Amino acid sequence: MSGKVQENQRQRAPSKRSLATRDRIFDAAEQLFAERGFEGASIRDIAKAAGVQGALVNHHGGSKEALFTTVVARRAEELAQLRQDALAAAKAAGSLTLHQVLTCFIAPFIDRTLHGGPTWSAYGRLIAHVSSDIRWQHIAQRYFDPTMEIFLAEIAVLLPDASQQKIGAHFIFMVSAMLALCTSRWRISGLEDGATTQDLTATLLDFCAAGFQA
CATH class of the missing domain: 1.10.357.10 (Tetracycline Repressor, domain 2)
Structure with missing residues (x-):
């Protein structure tokens, strides 16, 4: 197996920027879930509070319930x-x-x-x-x-x-x-x-x- 293939198969460590974005999303979710409860905090609201697109919330947190559990x-x-x-x-x-x-x-x-x-x-x-x-x-x-x-x-x-x-x-x-x-x-x-x-x-x-x- 070539080194290139091995590199492609190896899971890359997240960048500092990615980790910072993830933490910002989790912090925003934590705050909104605490204030509004599970139903009251939407993915759109969490994305807005974190300053990211909704797709990034799904990328880092998964479903809304999975995000709640992670937080x-x-x-x-x-x-x-x-x-x-x-x-x-x-x-x-x-x-x-x-x-x-x-x-x-x-x-x-x-x-x-x-x-x-x-x-x-x-x-x-x-x-x-x-x-x-x-x-x-x-x-x-x-x-x-x-x-x-x-x-x-x-x-x-x-x-x-x-x-x-x-x-x-x-x-x-x-x-x-x-x-x-x-x-x-x-x-x-x-x-x-x-x-x-x-x-x-x-x-x-x-x-x-x-x-x-x-």
């Missing part, structure tokens, strides 16, 4: 790693408490979505859409459940008398409360004048820990 997935791995690293560090420091385990799960998400800039802020709202719509169950199962299972196992060790069903239900309640803090901070801050993110996170953690132990 959710691209930050999920980083978030999972942050949570697992925090848990590993806490375990290395000594015996775990329930409050520590919950902190390792909640704090990375709060920190990124409230202090990670507009893209992470949009991602927090996007995850709220995923969490509340059963059609995205397959996305949650693939990208978020593996990390959830790790934390459920740690909580079960700390609460040996609690049933798996009860722990699982409380975990979902916790996730809902965490998402509410990220998506409705303006409402919560209005009720708790002057509260900082640290204050609100501490309140959330106390609330969730008490719920698990109820």
Whole structure:
């Protein structure tokens, strides 16, 4: 086989320009999906926001549903790693408490979505859409459940008398409360004048820990 044929068969690495275009499309999709939901964000709107032709959105993202999945997935791995690293560090420091385990799960998400800039802020709202719509169950199962299972196992060790069903239900309640803090901070801050993110996170953690132990 000639070198030319081999070169033609070899998959070319995307150029910097192509990668920049792809990221711009994904950022635009993330923002619009977060603001309008899946139905409200059209491929045409995403292309316009990214400053590209609609064909490029299809090229980089595939179908609208595939694009939605990709946008959710691209930050999920980083978030999972942050949570697992925090848990590993806490375990290395000594015996775990329930409050520590919950902190390792909640704090990375709060920190990124409230202090990670507009893209992470949009991602927090996007995850709220995923969490509340059963059609995205397959996305949650693939990208978020593996990390959830790790934390459920740690909580079960700390609460040996609690049933798996009860722990699982409380975990979902916790996730809902965490998402509410990220998506409705303006409402919560209005009720708790002057509260900082640290204050609100501490309140959330106390609330969730008490719920698990109820």
